[in-house]
Amino acid sequence: MDSPEPKRTVSREDASKESMAISRQVIGINFCGPTPLMWRADELKSARELGIIGTLVGSLARQPRQNTRLGRPLELLPEEGRLLADMGRAAVIPDSTNEDPEVNPEQVQQYHAGMENSFQEQGAMALEDRKTTLLRVMTAKHNGEGTSSLTYRHLCDTSESCVLALTPLCFLLEDSGSQEDSNGAVRDRLEALDHGFSFPRTAMAVQLCTARAGLSHCPEVRRLLATDWPIPRDERSETRFRVFRDLRRQGFYLTSAGKFGGDYLVYPGDPLRFHAYFIVVCISMDESMPLCDVLAIARLGSNVKKTVLLCSSGESQEDDGEEVVYTSLQWSGMV
């Protein structure tokens, strides 16, 4: 099986192999309800190279309260996702959030073990930190720096929650023992710390992963899941999909046309570089359109300098070979 992981050697062959591997990679699609979403940046690039544009719908962490610039996930039209699946380039990643924890006791056990480990480590580190501070206090005192108030505050700042450890130290600061006593005092206090120190659970820092490990699904698993695409069986979705596929085949780029009241906007190239040429309205051959609606959308089209396309898919039932027919609505020029 090909591994898509990039090799670290700098040979040209490897680099081209890597780019080929990326271009052949299977794109993972996560569903949120009925909506297909894509999360990984490299997959967004692959999809765009295939002519799948989508819409960014995620909030940016550093610019949350605006929607001119949005981030991942990329929301796909149902037709876009289905086309990727049909091409064998995408697979649905199963939703693991609803999994019963009992189903995966190993993972739960691993998690708790990891937490306990972390707790022990942090406790040890906190103790070391305390001891260092204590030594510093003692040596400062020994050198007669008279910084007792500062060091007291420093002690308080370093660990607000280690109250138990603080208490004997407070008394220590009042001690004005002689120089010969101080070394012994340090040893005694260090020992007291060792015995009396306890690191409370509430002080433990827990790491939250912002990069979800589950996103790096291995490609073999994705290929297994490739047949899982939910295919809607109503005529309207079918018509929309056939129109989408046909226009994509002709090399156009399509996005959703919510702002114009149609089904798609059709661009002759990447939407970042071109204005749209067409507003697509998908209808069935026999569906009766109210004339007011026809006139309204035609008028809108001529106002924004786009041609309105009425699109229907032909009669045949097979997937290939059915024809999509297009009728363009044009400004008549007759006032």
Added chain:
Amino acid sequence: MSELTKKTDEDVIEKPLPPNWILQHPMYQHLMNLDVGDSAQVHAAFLVYLDLAEVRQWKEVSGVGCSELRLVLLEGREKEGEPTQTVLPLPVHRGLCHRSVRSVLARGSPMLLCVVASDSSLVYQRMCDGLLTPDPPVCIQDQGRRQHRKRRQQH
């Protein structure tokens, strides 16, 4: 047909028209006799005929019946020597299906849809087969900062 309705100024004798003058109009009767569309559609077709023939001065405007669609269509030339165009007249309350449009387009001549409102106002909409690239926008020069300056002034 349109020649029948044209009269020179000297020939016109101002007599009041009967209220049902449409029904007596030879073209209207011709369209009715085609026996295809319902009366509302025939009425719409007649109004479009009057507009094309009298107002826009189209040549050789005639009515044809399309039995497949059960509709009356009009054919005519915008100017002498130009190819014939087909006009599909419909009253506004009707629906239109894509199949009917394709049938009319299949006749081969340029097609116009004409929608007739209840107050007799007419709207023409051209339809053609395939993907027709639109005209480019008038000004394609980069506006630079002007766009943002305008928006700021509005606030």
